[in-house]
Amino acid sequence: MGKRPAFDEIMGMDGDTPPRLPLAALGKWLADTPDDELRRRQETAETTFRQLGITFAVYGDTDTRERIIPFDIVPRVFLADEWAKLSEGLVQRVEAINAFLDDIYGERRILKEGVLPEDLILGNPQFRPEIAGMRPPHGIWAHICGIDLVRTGPDAFFVLEDNARTPSGVSYMLENREAMVRLCPELFREYRVEPVDSYPDRLLETMKSVAPRGGSSGPVCVVLTPGHYNSAYYEHSFLADSMGIELVEAADLVVDDDQVWMRTIAGRVRVDVIYRRVDDDYLDPLVFRADSMLGVPGLIAAYAAGNVAIINAPGNGIADDKAIYSYMPEIVRFYSGGEAKLPNVETWRCREPQALQYVLDHLDEVVVKLVDGSGGYGMLVGPTASRQEIEDFRRALIAEPHRYIAQPTLALSTVPTLADSGLSPRHVDFRPFVLTGSKGVQVVPGGLTRVALKEGSLVVNSSQGGGTKDSFVLMADGQRQTQSMGGMTQSQGFGA
Amino acid sequence: MMLSRTASSLYWLGRYIERADFFARLIEATVRLDVMSSRPAGEVAWSSALAVTETEVDFAAHGGTLTQTDVVRFLTVDTSHPGSVIRCLDRARNNAKAVRTALSREAWTAINRAWLVFESRSQVGDAAQTLRLVESVKNETRGFEGAVHQMLRNQSHWFIRLGQAVERADNTARLLDVKYHILLPEGEAVGGIVDRDQWTTILQVVSAVTAYRWLYSDGLTPANVIDLLIASHDLPRSLTASADTTVELLGLLAERTGSHGEADRMARMRAARLGRTRSGEVIASGLHQYLQAFIRENGQLHEAIGRQFRFG
Amino acid sequence: MRLSIDHRTVYRFTAPQSRLVQMLRMTPENSHDQTVARWRIDVDCDATMRRGRDGFGNAVTMLYAEGPIADIEIAVRGEVLTSHSDGVVRGVREVLPPAVFLRATEATPRDPAIAAFAAEVTAGAEGPVGMLHRLNRALHERFALDRARPAPGLSAAEAFARPAATSRDLAHIFAVAARSLDIPARYVSGYSIVEGSLRPTPHGWAEAHVERLGWVGFDPCTGRSPQEESVRVAAALDASGAAPVAGSRLGEGEEELDVAVKVSAAQ
DSSP, X not given: OOOOOOOBTTTBSSSSSOSSGGGHHHHXXXXXXXXXXXXXXXXXXXXXXXXXXXXXXXXXXXXXXXXEOOEEEEEEEEOHHHXXXXXXXXXXXXXXXXXXXXXXXXXXXXXXXXXXXXXXXXXXXXXOGGGTTOOOGGGOOOSEEEEEEEEEXXXXXXXXXXXXXXXXXXXXXXXXXXXXXXXXXXXXXXXXXXXXXXXXXXXXXXXXXXXXXXXXXXXOXXXXXXXXXXXXXXXXXXXXXXXXXEXXXXXXXXXXXXXXXXXXXXXXXXXOEEEEOSOGGGTOTTTSOTTOSSSXXXXXXXXXXXXXXXXXXXXXXXXXXXXXXXXXHHHHHHHHSSOOSSOBOOOEETTSXXXXXXXXXXXXXXXXXXXXXXXXXXXEEGGGOOHHHHHHHHHHHHHOGGGEEEEEOOOOOEEEEXXXXXXXXXXXXXXXXXXXXXXXXXXXXXXEEEEEOSTTOOOOOXXXXXXXXXXXXXXXXXXXXXXXXXXXXXXOOTTO | OOBHHHHHHHHHHHHHHHHHHHHHHHHHHHHXXXXXXXXXXXXXXXXXXXXXXXXXXXXHHHTOOSSHHHHHHHHHTOOSSTTSHHHHHHHHHXXXXXXXXXXXXXXXXXXXXXXXXXXXXXXXXXXXXXXXXXXXXXXXXXXXXXXXXXXXXXXXXXXXXXXXXXXXXXXXXXXXXXXXXHHSOTTXXXXXXXXXXXXXXXXXXXXXXXXXXHHOOSOOOHHHHHHHHHHOSSSTTSHHHHHHHHHHHHHHHHHHHTOOOHHHHHHHHHHHHHHXXXXXXXXXXXXXXXXXXXXXXXXXXXXXXXXXXTOO | OEEEEEEEEEXXXXXXXXXXXXXXXXXXXXXXXXXXXXXXXXESSSEEEEEEEOTTOOEEEEEEEEEEXXXXXXXXXXXXXXXXXXXXXXXXXOOSOGXXXXXXXXXXXOOHHHHHHHHHHXXXXXXXXXXXXXXXXXXXXXXXXXXXXXXXXXXXXXXXXXXXXXXXXXXXXXXXXXXXXXXXXXXXXXXXXXXXXXXXXXXXXXXXEETTTEEEEEBTTTTBOOOTTEEXXXXXXXXXXXXXXXXXXXXXXXXXXXXXXXXXXXX
C-alpha cells in the first residue's frame, strides 16, 4: 500500500509549511532537541510509570507479565479556538446521549416518532429491560463520557466512537502531564497550557452533585473496582486516591433496607454515590448475572428506590453501541433540535442490503468492525489486510451482516513520534472526557491521545501496540512565546 | 472510616514484608555462619534455617540437598511453596496493590522495587551473589520502613505496623526456639560450651550484635542472649518490645474507631505478663514450652485482631 | 372464583449464613380479572422487607436478614378473586413494549428444532391467535407433564429433546416457538389449581402478544388458555426473570430448598 497523504498536526501536510503557526516553536523544539535527549526523557518517564505500576494486562496474551503502555514524549497540541469548537460539539453530543438514555428507558418518544427502527433498540442486548422504568437521580445517566475523535485536516474532526459506560484512560491524561511537566518544563514556559489536574476535583463535584440525599457531612462517594487483577486497576486506585474517597470492591458493600453501606473497621457507613468501574453484568447478581460471584446483591433495588446514584447508570450500553453509532446524527438532531456539530465518520450499516453490497465490493478499502467487539478485536483494516483476512471477513459478513458496520479508511492525522529511527509521523486519535452533573456539562481541557506506534498503522489500541501522548490545550492568550527555550533566543512570538 | 478489607490488606502487608525481611536476614546470617565462621557449620546450619522458616517438609518433598546453593535457592526464589522470600514479596505486593490508595507512592514503590528484584529470577549463585541479593531485599524493605515512617500517622500506618509487630513476635520466638534446641541438646546446662558463632548468628538475625555489646558487659552467654530477645524493652525485635508495640498500636486504633475490643485486652494482658517475666526463670522452667505457648498466644491475638476489625 | 393460596419456601443451610438478601416476586396485583382480597408474606426470622418493582414492572419485595441463619421459611398466604377472561390479560401494568419479548435468553435461545416444530404445527392456521392455540395444543400433546421441580439451567432447546417436560420448560418452549414466528412471548409465574392442588413449585405458563388483542395467556400444561383458576404474579423474558425468589447469601456450605404450594378454591 502506498503512503496516504496525512495531515501532520505539527509539520503540516507536506512537511515544510507549518499550517498552525503557533506550533512552529514546538517544531523548532523538536528540531533542536537531539533524539537521544528525547529518548532519555521518554525512558525516564516509562521507568517512573513502571515503578508506579501503571500497567495493564493484554487480553488473550499468554505472557501474563504486566506491561506499561508506551509513552511518547512529543505532545499533541490543540489551539484555543480549535478546542472551543470541539467543546461545543462534545457538549451537544453528550447532552443528546443523556436525553436519549432518559427517553429510551422511559417514554421512548424517539421510537414512537419513528426516528430509530424499533428492533435496533428493543432487540439489542445492550438495552437492559431489567432496569426499565428506573430513573437515576437527577435524570443523569452518562456522567462520564469519553468521546473518541479522529482528525483528518485542520478543521476536520469526526467522532469515531462514544463511550458512555466506563470509559478509561483518564489516569494517562493526568500521569502523562505529570511526566511532561517534569521532563520538558521548557515547553510549559513556552506555551500556556490549560491544566488538567483539576479533573479529580471536578469528578468528585460531579459525583456529589447527583447524590440522592444531602446529609450533614455531605454525601459519601466511593469508587467500585472489580479488584486489583483488573487491567485498569491502577486507574481505579488512582482516581479514588486523588479524590480522597474509598476504593471499594463488591464484597465491601452491603445492601440493607434498600440502602447501600460499606463495611469499615468501626462498622457500617452509608454510601450515596458509587462510581463503578464494573460492567452492568456484575453489578447485582439478583438482577443481572445470577451465576456471578461478584456484584452487590440488592444494589439495583437500592438504585430503584432512589437511595444511591450509580455512575454511570446501568443500561448505558445502548447509547454507545456500535449499531446505534451510525444513528447518532439523527439522535443529536432529535434531542437538540439542531445538526450535530461534530460529525460521525461515514458508516455503512451492513444490516442494510445495499450497504452490505457496497462493503463487500470495497473490502480492500474500508474498515470493517464487529458491532459488539471492542479494543480493536474483530476488526478488518482493508488497505493493510492480507488476502486471507479479507476473505475471512467476506464470509463472516455474508453469514451475519447485522453484526458488522464498515467505515472508509480515514487518513488520520499524524503527530511526530519518537521511533527507533528518530522522529517520524504516526497516526493518532483522541479521547476527551466530558462530565455531566446536576449543574451542567463540562469538558476537561485535555484528554488521552493514543498513537499507533507502528509505521502506517491506524490501530491505536493499547492492546494492539498503541501508545499514548500528552495532549496540550493552549489557553486563549497562550499561543505566544513568552521566553526563550532550548537553544532559541528570546523572540516576539509567531504570527505577531 | 477505613474499610475492613483495606485494614486486612495493610495488616497482611505488614506481616509479609516483615517475614520477607526476616527470611533475608536469616539467610544472610546462615551464609556467614556456614562460610565465614571459624568452623564451617554445614548441614546443621541450613537445616536449622529450614526449621525456623517451617519449610523442612516442603524442602524434603522438593528433593534438594542440605547445601547452601539448594537451601538458599529454595528460600529465596522458589515459587513452589509459600515459605520463600519471593512468595512473601509477591503476597505483600498483592496486598499493597489492593490498597494502593491507602499507601503513599513511596511505600508502594519500595514494595514494587523489592518485588522487581526477584521477578523472573530463578538462580541465586554463590555466597557473594547471595549476600548481594539478600542485601538488596533488605535495602528495599528498609526503604519501605522509611516510607511507612514518612506516611501520615493514620490508620493505614498503624495497621501496617501492627502486622509487622505481630509477625516480628512470631519470628523472634521461632528463631530462639529452633536455635536453642540445636545449641543445647536435651540435658545440657545453659552454662555449657558456648558456640560463639551460633549465638552470634542469632544476634545477627535480629540485628542485635551491637546492642548486645552495649547492654551486656560480661561477654557472650546464652542466658544473656535469651534475656535480650525475650525481656528487653529496647531491642525492637524482642518479644517484650513487640508486645509493647502491639499494645500501643491497638490503643491508637481504638482511639480512632472509638471502641476497645477483645484484641486490646489480650494484647495488654500479654504485655503486662511479659513485663514481669524473668528470663532466668523461663530458662529454668523450660524455654521451649514457654516459646511454644507464646507462639500459640500470638496466633490467638492475630485472630482476635481479625474479629475486632471485621476482617472476616 | 375465590382462590386460596398457601406457598411455603424453606431454605436450609449446612452452615449458618451471616447474611441473606433475597428478591421475592410473590405478590399478585389487581387487574381486570384478578382482585387480591388478602395477601401476606411472612418470614420466620428477623428481617426487613421493602417493596418495589423490577424492570418488567413486577411487584418485588426485597428481604434483608442478618445472620447467623441456619434456615429460613418464607410463607405466602392469601386469597384472590378471579374472573373468566379467555386468557386475555387486561389492566396489567406494562412497562416494556411487546417487541422486547422477541429476544432470546440463555434459557430461551433461538432453536432450529423448535422453530421447525412451530412452523409445522401452525401451518394453515387462521391468524396469530389460531396459530398460538395450535402451538399450545401441539405442545400439550407432544410432552408428558413432569411434575418434579424443574432442573436448574435446563434450556428450552434441551428440554425440547426430552419426552416429558415441567410446566416451566413447556412455557419456555412455547416462548421460543412463538418468537420464531415473530410473535412476542414471555414467561409468567403464578398459581393455578388445574393440575392438582398440591405442587412442588408455583405454576408457570406463557403469554403471547397479539395485535389489537394485547397479551394472551397460553398454558401448554392444559393445552388451553389459563382461566379463572389461575393467579398471575410475575412476567419476564424467561423463568429466571420471573422467579419467585432470587437470592444471595453470605456464608459457606450448601443450601437445600423445600417448596410446597397449595392452591384451592375457597368457599
